Amino acid sequence: MTSVQARLLLQQCLSAKLMVQPATEDEEAKYVTINRGLIVYICFLQGASMDTVDKMAKAALNTRLSSSEDGKLVSVLDLPGDVLIIPQATLGGNLKGKVMQYHRNIHKEEGANLYQAFVDLCKQTVQGHEKAKNCYVQAGTYGNRQVFSTETNGPFTHLIEF
Amino acid sequence: MTSVQARLLLQQCLSAKLMVQPATEDEEAKYVTINRGLIVYICFLQGASMDTVDKMAKAALNTRLSSSEDGKLVSVLDLPGDVLIIPQATLGGNLKGKVMQYHRNIHKEEGANLYQAFVDLCKQTVQGHEKAKNCYVQAGTYGNRQVFSTETNGPFTHLIEF
Numbered sequence: 001m002t003s004v005q006a007r008l009l010l011q012q013c014l015s016a017k018l019m020v021q022p023a024t025e026d027e028e029a030k031y032v033t034i035n036r037g038l039i040v041y042i043c044f045l046q047g048a049s050m051d052t053v054d055k056m057a058k059a060a061l062n063t064r065l066s067s068s069e070d071g072k073l074v075s076v077l078d079l080p081g082d083v084l085i086i087p088q089a090t091l092g093g094n095l096k097g098k099v100m101q102y103h104r105n106i107h108k109e110e111g112a113n114l115y116q117a118f119v120d121l122c123k124q125t126v127q128g129h130e131k132a133k134n135c136y137v138q139a140g141t142y143g144n145r146q147v148f149s150t151e152t153n154g155p156f157t158h159l160i161e162f
Numbered sequence: 163m164t165s166v167q168a169r170l171l172l173q174q175c176l177s178a179k180l181m182v183q184p185a186t187e188d189e190e191a192k193y194v195t196i197n198r199g200l201i202v203y204i205c206f207l208q209g210a211s212m213d214t215v216d217k218m219a220k221a222a223l224n225t226r227l228s229s230s231e232d233g234k235l236v237s238v239l240d241l242p243g244d245v246l247i248i249p250q251a252t253l254g255g256n257l258k259g260k261v262m263q264y265h266r267n268i269h270k271e272e273g274a275n276l277y278q279a280f281v282d283l284c285k286q287t288v289q290g291h292e293k294a295k296n297c298y299v300q301a302g303t304y305g306n307r308q309v310f311s312t313e314t315n316g317p318f319t320h321l322i323e324f
Contacts, residue, residue, distance in 0.1 A: 009171070009319060041319055064261050075260065090318045098237065099226050100320055151311040156252045157171060157203055158262055159321065 004104075005048040006162040007091045008056055009041035010065055011155035016084050018140050019147035029147075032138035037081030038066065039150060040122075043091035044106040044114050052162050053114050057121040059160050067156075080132035083122055085139040086146050087115050112142045166266075167210040168324040169253045170218055171203035172227055173317035178246050180302050181309035191309075194300035199243030200228065201312060202284075205253035206268040206276050214324050215276050219283040221322050229318075242294035245284055247301040248308050249277050274304045 014036050021030040040060050044052070064073040066081055076083060089111070093100035106114070119139040126132045140146050176198050183192035202222050206214070226235040228243055238245060251273070255262035268276070281301040288294045302308050 007321070009321075059257060062260050063257060073261070088317070088319050090320050093320050095221060095225060095322050098224050099235070145316040147315055148317055149311075149313040153309055154307040155250070155310055157250050158252050158255050159169070159171075160257050 004161045005045050006052050006056055007043045007045070008060055008160045008162070009088070009091060010060060010063075010158045010160065011039040011041075011150070012066055012152060013037060013039050013084075013155070014151045014153055016150040017148070018084060018086060018138065020139075020141045020144070022144070022147075032084070034082035034084045034136055034138050037079065037135065038076040038083050040083060040085045041088040041091060042085060042115065042118060043088050044111045045092050045104045046106055048106055048111075048114055048162075050114070050117060053117045053121060055162055056160075057118055057125060059162075061122060061125055063158075063160070065156060065158055067153075077126065077129045077132045080129070080135050082136040082138070083126065085119055085122060085137070086148065087111075087140055087142045088146065108143065115142045166323045167207050168214050168218055169205045169207070170222055170322045170324070171250070171253060172222060172225075172320045172322065173201040173203075173312070174228055174314060175199060175201050175246075175317070176313045176315050178312040179310070180246060180248060180300065182301075182303045182306070184306070184309075194246070194302075196244035196246045196298055196300055199241065199297065200238040200245050202245060202247045203250040203253060204247060204277065204280060205250050206273045207254050207266045208268055210268055210273075210276055210324075212276070212279060215280045215283060217324055218322075219280055219287060221324075223284060223287055225320075225322070227318060227320055229315075239288065239291045239294045242291070242297050244298040244300070245288065247281055247284060247299070248310065249273075249302055249304045250308065270305065277304045
């Protein structure tokens with residue numbers, strides 16, 4: 001555990017919806033949505049770097065986690081499918097008694113920078129991929145409450161640590 | 163990693179729905195639903211035992227992960243809220259190249275027994291709790307595809323390893 005620098009939690013979905021801006025007095029809340037594809041929860045711990053970001057984007061987009069029409073497992077790029085990235089600092093918690101502690105989470109500003117780099121890299125990779133270039137990469141707002149809903153045909157939840 | 167015997171993944175929800183029996187020629191698919199409460203994804207690895215099950219049920223039900231009306235974090239028992247247990251063998255996977263491998267997952271029969279013990283223990287605990295006794299504990303069918311949907315007000319995803 002002590003050497004983990006980041007966590008990815010990956011779930012397949014048929015659709016998903018995430019709030020990216022809460023309602024204000026003047027404006028309604030804003031949401032992004034995706035269709036069939038991959039939900040990517042992401043959390044950075046102390047020691048994470050741009051090198052970690054690079055490995056994480058490769059793992060999220062290239063790992064064969066998505067069931068294709070003919071029953072084979074393919075990457076979300078080859079599906080091709082949409083990607084919804086959700087910052088999830090709680091994933092860095094450790095159980096202590098009856099509460100979770102987050103001592104190993106990265107500092108907020110550093111985490112926000114790495115998060116933006118991860119989102120940008122995923123967008124670039126999807127846009128540069130022959131099959132996936134018309135798919136959407138959507139992303140939650142770092143530091144916000146992630147008001148979220150999804151429908152799945154089996155989430156096939158996977159954890160990958162870096 | 164090598165000593166991990168089980169994983170719990172916990173998410174808050176406002177509602178959730180899970181298929182517990184696929185449709186057949188004669189019957190429609192069967193679903194269970196919960197209202198506000200906790201989604202508990204569970205995976206057993208080699209070495210998990212009834213002692214592990216006991217610790218996992220305590221952690222899932224007693225850890226303060228749920229936002230109460232007054233903004234305090236309380237356990238799902240004290241919320242009180244419903245519980246939806248989802249078997250999720252994929253959580254035991256390790257990334258190898260571009261595929262996930264499941265070499266450390268527990269044998270299916272042993273996993274099914276531990277899963278049933280976990281579900282039973284959660285039901286007993288909730289039914290025996292003064293505030294939570296009228297809440298629902300619902301559970302997915304071990305070995306099935308977990309067709310699943312949820313709405314959250316922020317999943318606050320937590321991972322606990324045993």
